[in-house]
Amino acid sequence: MIVLGLETSCDETAAAVVTDAREIRADVVLSQLDDHTPYGGVVPEIAARAHLQHLDGLIRRAMADAGIGFGDLDAVAATGGPGLIGGVIVGVMTAKAIAAARDLPFVAVNHLEGHALTARLTDDVPFPYLLLLVSGGHCQLLVVEGVGQYRRLGTTIDDAVGEAFDKTAKLLGLGYPGGPLVEKAAARAANPGRFELPRPMIGRPGCDFSFSGLKTAVRRHVEELGGRLTDADRDDLAAAFQATVAEVMADRCARAMRLFRQAHPQGGALVVAGGVAANKALRARLASLAEREGMPFVAPPLRLCTDNAAMIAWAGIERLRRGETDPLSFAPRPRWPL
Ligand code: KG4
Numbered sequence: 151m152i153v154l155g156l157e158t159s160c161d162e163t164a165a166a167v168v169t170d171a172r173e174i175r176a177d178v179v180l181s182q183l184d185d186h187t188p189y190g191g192v193v194p195e196i197a198a199r200a201h202l203q204h205l206d207g208l209i210r211r212a213m214a215d216a217g218i219g220f221g222d223l224d225a226v227a228a229t230g231g232p233g234l235i236g237g238v239i240v241g242v243m244t245a246k247a248i249a250a251a252r253d254l255p256f257v258a259v260n261h262l263e264g265h266a267l268t269a270r271l272t273d274d275v276p277f278p279y280l281l282l283l284v285s286g287g288h289c290q291l292l293v294v295e296g297v298g299q300y301r302r303l304g305t306t307i308d309d310a311v312g313e314a315f316d317k318t319a320k321l322l323g324l325g326y327p328g329g330p331l332v333e334k335a336a337a338r339a340a341n342p343g344r345f346e347l348p349r350p351m352i353g354r355p356g357c358d359f360s361f362s363g364l365k366t367a368v369r370r371h372v373e374e375l376g377g378r379l380t381d382a383d384r385d386d387l388a389a390a391f392q393a394t395v396a397e398v399m400a401d402r403c404a405r406a407m408r409l410f411r412q413a414h415p416q417g418g419a420l421v422v423a424g425g426v427a428a429n430k431a432l433r434a435r436l437a438s439l440a441e442r443e444g445m446p447f448v449a450p451p452l453r454l455c456t457d458n459a460a461m462i463a464w465a466g467i468e469r470l471r472r473g474e475t476d477p478l479s480f481a482p483r484p485r486w487p488l
């Protein structure tokens with residue numbers, strides 16, 4: 151089975167060709183970073199126009215990279231939500247047009263399901279597994295029992311973790327997008343233990359997250375420094391923030407692992423997914439936790455953690471294998487919980 155996948159839900163325009171033999175035949179991503187940087191964040195209207203401008207060209211490139219024509223495709227999958235509605239409409243309408251013209255099945259993929267199933271594309275991870283899904287809009291611990299079967303153990307009660315990275319980067323004057331810039335600054339820190347930050351939720355029962363207090367604490371440090379940060383202040387604060395996030399994540403995951411094992415004593419892996427899973431300090435912290443707990447740890451390659459279309463094509467394949475497709479009347483969904 152050869153499937154074309156499209157991703158247009160945020161600020162990456164992406165097209166990919168993936169087979170049911172877990173082969174990524176093409177995977178192209180165009181970041182709109184330069185379009186949004188002057189505004190310090192993603193501007194939905196600019197994003198929608200940029201998707202419209204670039205998607206056709208990216209599809210042509212993906213098909214050429216894969217060395218196939220539209221006649222070789224078995225289905226088309228596109229992100230159907232959740233996300234910025236203008237962008238989602240562009241991807242869904244394009245996929246429907248190809249499906250209609252070529253008489254192919256169409257699959258509308260939940261973007262979060264795309265992240266959630268990525269580890270099965272890259273590492274052939276069997277169900278069930280424990281998933282830490284950490285992106286710009288989400289922060290959840292889920293038991294993935296099967297395709298479409300997700301049991302939530304915890305979620306954030308305020309900001310998503312990627313959002314906390316982005317807001318902290320803004321407070322530190324690092325710019326946008328926050329996650330990778332905070333990671334770079336933290337790696338430069340000469341004195342990473344200099345600032346003390348609160349560690350929200352650590353030791354609390356349950357598996358929920360909270361990040362707004364952490365962000366406020368960073369703001370207070372910035373104010374105490376008179377609002378003018380030296381490069382060293384900035385790097386040390388970024389390191390403190392990142393280390394605290396990793397600690398909080400490890401604490402929440404340790405609890406979730408216990409719950410997971412009660413339900414599935416025969417085992418399963420700890421999997422991370424979503425843009426924040428590209429963070430190397432976080433990956434290292436979770437890898438050591440998993441090792442201590444005797445649980446396999448799976449983290450997809452960095453480029454498949456951040457938004458891409460290979461994960462959308464793959465989630466489409468997982469749905470198609472179960473005989474599931476969507477009608478061309480499918481309406482894009484700005485909100486779509488897993
Ligand atoms: O999954 P994703 O690409 O888009 C969404 O579905 O949200 O995640 C984007 C988020 C952003 O908040 C970005 O700052 C964060 O992932 N991110 C990172 C890193 N790379 C991306 N956060 C921490 N460290 C990184 N290296």
Ligand code: ZN
Nearest residue numbers: 285424425457
């Ligand atoms: Zn995403």
